[in-house]
Amino acid sequence: MTTTDPRPRPTDPAAAQSGRAELVASLRSAMDGTVHDDALSRGQYATDASNYRVVPDVVVVPRDVDDARAALETARRLGAPVTSRGGGTSIAGNSIGPGVVIDFSRHVNRILEIDPEARTARVEPGVVMSDLQRAAKPHGLRFGPDPSTQNRATFGGMIGNNACGPRAVAYGRTADNVSALTVVDGTGRELTAGRGPGALEVVPGLDKLVQANLAAIRTELGRFKRQVSGYSLEHLLPENGSDLAKMLVGTEGTLATVLEATLDLVPVPSAPVLVALGYPDMAAAADAVPALLAHGPLAVEGIDARLVEIVRRHHGPAAVPELPPGGGWLLVEVGGADADDALERARRLAADGGTDAVAVVPAGPQADALWRIRADGAGLGGRTPSGEQGWPGWEDAAVPPEKLGAYLRDFEALMADHRVDGLLYGHFGDGCMHVRINMPLDTPEGIGPSRDFLVASAELVTSYGGSLSGEHGDGRARSELLPLMYSPGMIETFGKVKALFDPEEHLNPGVLVRPAALDADLRRPYARPMLPIAGGFSFHEDGGDFTNAVHRCTGVGKCRADTSAAGGFMCPSYLATLEEKDVTRGRARILQELANGSLVTDVRSPAVHASLDLCLSCKACSRDCPAGVDMAQYKSEVLHRTYRKRLRPVNHYALGWLPRWAGMVTRVPAVARLVNAVLGRRPVAKLVMRLGGMDPRREMVSFTTERFSAWARGGDVTVTAAPRQETRQVLLWADSFSEKLDGAGARAMVSVLREAGYQVLVPDQQACCGLTWISTGQLDGARRQLERTMSVLAPFAANGVPIIGVEPSCTGVLRSDLVDLFPDDPRARMIAEGTYTLAELLTAPAPVGPGDTWQPPSLEGLEVVAQPHCHHHSVMGWDADAALLARTGARVTRLAGCCGLAGNFGMEKGHYDVSVKVAENALLPALREAGEEAVYLADGYSCRTQAEQLAGRRGVHLAQLLTAPNPTTD
Numbered sequence: 019m020t021t022t023d024p025r026p027r028p029t030d031p032a033a034a035q036s037g038r039a040e041l042v043a044s045l046r047s048a049m050d051g052t053v054h055d056d057a058l059s060r061g062q063y064a065t066d067a068s069n070y071r072v073v074p075d076v077v078v079v080p081r082d083v084d085d086a087r088a089a090l091e092t093a094r095r096l097g098a099p100v101t102s103r104g105g106g107t108s109i110a111g112n113s114i115g116p117g118v119v120i121d122f123s124r125h126v127n128r129i130l131e132i133d134p135e136a137r138t139a140r141v142e143p144g145v146v147m148s149d150l151q152r153a154a155k156p157h158g159l160r161f162g163p164d165p166s167t168q169n170r171a172t173f174g175g176m177i178g179n180n181a182c183g184p185r186a187v188a189y190g191r192t193a194d195n196v197s198a199l200t201v202v203d204g205t206g207r208e209l210t211a212g213r214g215p216g217a218l219e220v221v222p223g224l225d226k227l228v229q230a231n232l233a234a235i236r237t238e239l240g241r242f243k244r245q246v247s248g249y250s251l252e253h254l255l256p257e258n259g260s261d262l263a264k265m266l267v268g269t270e271g272t273l274a275t276v277l278e279a280t281l282d283l284v285p286v287p288s289a290p291v292l293v294a295l296g297y298p299d300m301a302a303a304a305d306a307v308p309a310l311l312a313h314g315p316l317a318v319e320g321i322d323a324r325l326v327e328i329v330r331r332h333h334g335p336a337a338v339p340e341l342p343p344g345g346g347w348l349l350v351e352v353g354g355a356d357a358d359d360a361l362e363r364a365r366r367l368a369a370d371g372g373t374d375a376v377a378v379v380p381a382g383p384q385a386d387a388l389w390r391i392r393a394d395g396a397g398l399g400g401r402t403p404s405g406e407q408g409w410p411g412w413e414d415a416a417v418p419p420e421k422l423g424a425y426l427r428d429f430e431a432l433m434a435d436h437r438v439d440g441l442l443y444g445h446f447g448d449g450c451m452h453v454r455i456n457m458p459l460d461t462p463e464g465i466g467p468s469r470d471f472l473v474a475s476a477e478l479v480t481s482y483g484g485s486l487s488g489e490h491g492d493g494r495a496r497s498e499l500l501p502l503m504y505s506p507g508m509i510e511t512f513g514k515v516k517a518l519f520d521p522e523e524h525l526n527p528g529v530l531v532r533p534a535a536l537d538a539d540l541r542r543p544y545a546r547p548m549l550p551i552a553g554g555f556s557f558h559e560d561g562g563d564f565t566n567a568v569h570r571c572t573g574v575g576k577c578r579a580d581t582s583a584a585g586g587f588m589c590p591s592y593l594a595t596l597e598e599k600d601v602t603r604g605r606a607r608i609l610q611e612l613a614n615g616s617l618v619t620d621v622r623s624p625a626v627h628a629s630l631d632l633c634l635s636c637k638a639c640s641r642d643c644p645a646g647v648d649m650a651q652y653k654s655e656v657l658h659r660t661y662r663k664r665l666r667p668v669n670h671y672a673l674g675w676l677p678r679w680a681g682m683v684t685r686v687p688a689v690a691r692l693v694n695a696v697l698g699r700r701p702v703a704k705l706v707m708r709l710g711g712m713d714p715r716r717e718m719v720s721f722t723t724e725r726f727s728a729w730a731r732g733g734d735v736t737v738t739a740a741p742r743q744e745t746r747q748v749l750l751w752a753d754s755f756s757e758k759l760d761g762a763g764a765r766a767m768v769s770v771l772r773e774a775g776y777q778v779l780v781p782d783q784q785a786c787c788g789l790t791w792i793s794t795g796q797l798d799g800a801r802r803q804l805e806r807t808m809s810v811l812a813p814f815a816a817n818g819v820p821i822i823g824v825e826p827s828c829t830g831v832l833r834s835d836l837v838d839l840f841p842d843d844p845r846a847r848m849i850a851e852g853t854y855t856l857a858e859l860l861t862a863p864a865p866v867g868p869g870d871t872w873q874p875p876s877l878e879g880l881e882v883v884a885q886p887h888c889h890h891h892s893v894m895g896w897d898a899d900a901a902l903l904a905r906t907g908a909r910v911t912r913l914a915g916c917c918g919l920a921g922n923f924g925m926e927k928g929h930y931d932v933s934v935k936v937a938e939n940a941l942l943p944a945l946r947e948a949g950e951e952a953v954y955l956a957d958g959y960s961c962r963t964q965a966e967q968l969a970g971r972r973g974v975h976l977a978q979l980l981t982a983p984n985p986t987t988d
């Protein structure tokens with residue numbers, strides 16, 4: 019082991035520049051695909067899901083396999099290092115490197131063949147695992163091992179890391195499920211790697227090397243299932259079938275680049291049953307594992323109670339189904355010939371669990387929710403129990419399962435000795451334990467104490483006969499520690515293997531052989547603080563530092579998930595373009611580069627703005643990202659920092675000030691009528707839209723000719739500056755959209771609330787939440803709006819009068835942004851806590867909600883296509899709406915995915931096409947499929963606008979649905 023200076027290695031800038039230029043030019047002439055050498059792309063591919071950052075010279079996105087061949091050959095000819103990349107979800111720095119990064123995930127992703135008879139599939143390396151699962155399912159087949167990242171991890175990456183996951187306990191590792199590979203090695207040779215006598219001959223010298231090291235290979239390698247560290251040379255032994263394909267699995271792109279893989283498939287188990295077993299702590303849970311393994315389970319996962327608590331806090335209590343008592347659980351999946359058989363086997367297994375705290379959960383939503391908690395563990399466990407940042411680095415060590423309990427006790431003692439902590443979970447059935455630890459990695463002085471802890475951890479795991487890595491591979495985090503696990507002779511043999519495949523060390527240098535120091539190239543130490551600036555967000559949940567906020571993104575890549583499954587909220591722009599620059603993770607990377615300050619130096623840099631341009635500010639990441647990234651907030655902050663006290667793009671004034679313009683126009687009804695008539699003429703509308711920085715294919719909004727407040731004053735609604743003393747009052751807060759553009763929802767809400775037994779109050783002054791100022795980064799303006807709004811709403815909140823919002827995005831501002839913009843103003847929190855959506859109020863228990871005194875109308879048989887607004891989904895959650903609608907008996911199709919308009923986004927110049935594409939993700943297909951009589955339910959003004967403009971379909975607010983039997987005729 020060596021200790022090196024952990025600062026990034028210096029390079030000669032001029033030489034680097036000219037070398038890069040030649041490389042780029044040669045790649046461009048050799049390939050059809052894209053060759054990126056801009057700061058934006060290089061920054062985005064500089065990290066994976068690890069602690070490391072290595073900026074590549076070039077990012078290559080090949081069009082197909084031949085293009086990849088051309089890229090490999092060109093890089094080899096010019097002596098440039100090559101790192102292959104799939105989903106980039108490696109946690110140990112396995113998929114980053116200098117030179118050329120090749121992204122296989124974008125285009126080299128065809129499923130070439132599924133042979134149901136032979137139970138095999140042939141795939142290109144960029145195929146995402148869950149895509150293959152979907153394709154194989156009709157044949158009753160699946161790929162066995164399934165990493166938690168299966169909805170964005172590619173087979174190239176799974177083969178690279180020898181990925182495992184929960185079901186590897188039943189089906190083995192990726193290596194055990196690969197039968198042949200087509201690869202190009204570091205010398206440029208294209209090989210077909212298979213098994214059997216003669217299989218090793220394709221690499222001259224390999225057989226001889228194995229023969230010379232038979233004893234060491236037999237004793238040191240392949241000792242237990244999760245021995246993933248190092249090269250798995252045991253597959254080359256004659257008694258193991260001389261299997262070159264399996265040996266290449268887990269070599270992390272350091273020996274050869276995979277162009278095609280033949281995979282073995284297994285039958286899908288029918289109706290598996292989940293057994294949850296509770297234990298006092300995680301070590302006790304681990305002790306129970308060997309007895310359970312005797313029952314042949316499909317998965318045996320461990321999960322710490324404190325992690326479950328985080329899920330509860332993050333996603334709300336409804337996200338966690340009831341679990342048996344315990345401080346740690348085993349989640350065990352049991353299969354069977356049929357559902358009854360599985361249930362019977364589950365009961366037998368439970369009896370051997372050594373605990374009375376047992377719940378048997380048949381396949382269904384409850385079991386799915388429990389597995390989801392486990393799958394999100396790595397993201398959610400990114401913080402320690404006390405809320406500090408937890409780092410990967412020692413997150414997948416493994417020991418033989420029968421030793422796991424003892425190892426965990428020692429490991430917990432070791433953490434205590436080193437004064438670090440982390441939440442435990444993992445694949446306990448295979449002895450593989452996950453944890454993210456708050457070892458200090460972010461001090462520029464170096465990581466001395468953390469290095470000591472990592473070395474001590476490596477010594478501990480090897481003392482149990484374990485492996486430094488049990489499934490994620492060694493990467494940059496563990497390769498340096500391999501001499502603690504293997505003899506000098508074996509380390510030398512690994513080097514000789516590397517020399518046979520890649521003598522010039524082109525492929526993924528710094529990993530496995532001649533490794534980089536584990537404390538070289540760390541990402542976080544070089545990030546400078548970005549402290550709050552006047553008027554901006556406080557980032558109070560991130561220690562008051564924008565840098566901490568953007569580093570919430572650890573790269574788990576959930577924002578890249580499930581691109582070929584229908585629907586999904588996060589991330590709409592990525593679902594539309596499939597470009598790394600348009601995904602939450604890519605954007606966070608560029609903001610991290612901004613904090614780092616070497617590649618991207620200024621908040622005004624084109625890279626920053628290009629990466630944020632297509633962010634819809636939908637806030638879906640704030641809910642769906644397990645690390646809690648809120649890109650809408652970060653975009654707003656960046657725009658604020660960029661344009662504060664400067665001239666802004668014209669659409670910031672046109673759309674950001676929309677409530678102001680609408681206020682002027684609607685003050686006098688005759689003016690509103692006139693403006694509507696003028697703007698209703700297409701040529702005028704187009705001109706105005708062009709001048710206002712909008713897309714002329716859009717239609718102009720129309721202004722209300724009777725403001726909601728005027729309607730309220732004209733009727734018998736109580737318009738007041740302060741609550742009265744009567745009971746059961748609510749304050750109906752009409753935001754600017756409901757007041758000045760479309761008041762139908764607010765008016766209907768008055769009826770619904772009265773029917774539910776409330777006296778409806780309306781504030782005597784209009785109060786705007788500043789949403790359009792926030793989304794265009796005009797935070798000084800937003801603050802002014804919110805100051806006024808707080809003074810209007812606080813008297814009601816202080817007296818316990820529930821504030822009911824009409825427009826979900828505005829309600830969301832009161833519930834979230836308000837608190838971050840005014841962290842020290844007690845009114846902000848009071849208002850946030852006292853604000854509800856209509857459905858939240860109507861489903862709340864008494865005394866806030868109406869309880870049994872009100873029942874929704876029967877909408878039995880009515881078909882409803884419901885579009886939850888993104889901010890509704892993200893900030894408040896839509897479960898109360900779903901529950902309320904279920905009580906009406908309506909047939910509800912709940913759309914999962916943004917409508918694509920997202921306030922100003924879809925109106926702005928340059929966003930129309932993406933806006934339409936996003937609408938095609940869920941909204942437009944659902945409207946096309948829905949019957950003529952179906953009601954389109956959308957509380958969001960933009961969601962209604964989008965459906966009207968793109969599908970000619972009018973939408974209604976929930977309040978309208980509850981008041982009119984056929985609200986579309988309202």
Ligand SMILES: Cc1cc2nc3c(=O)[nH]c(=O)nc-3n(C[C@H](O)[C@H](O)[C@H](O)COP(=O)(O)OP(=O)(O)OC[C@H]3O[C@@H](n4cnc5c(N)ncnc54)[C@H](O)[C@@H]3O)c2cc1C
Pocket residue numbers: 066067101102103104105106107108109112113114122143164165166167170171172173174175176177178179180181182183184269270271272274275276277396397489490526573574575
């Ligand atoms: C939240 C989270 C949970 C995870 N859970 C699990 C889990 O349960 N089980 C598990 O095993 N892992 C897990 N991982 C680790 C990781 O997701 C898996 O190893 C996954 O298989 C990596 O796939 P990828 O496409 O992202 O690969 P990448 O990260 O892009 O690449 C992985 C390695 O493969 C190499 N590679 C990629 N393509 C090729 C190619 N064409 N030819 C040669 N080499 C190539 C890369 O150079 C790299 O060394 C988890 C990661 C995260 C962030």
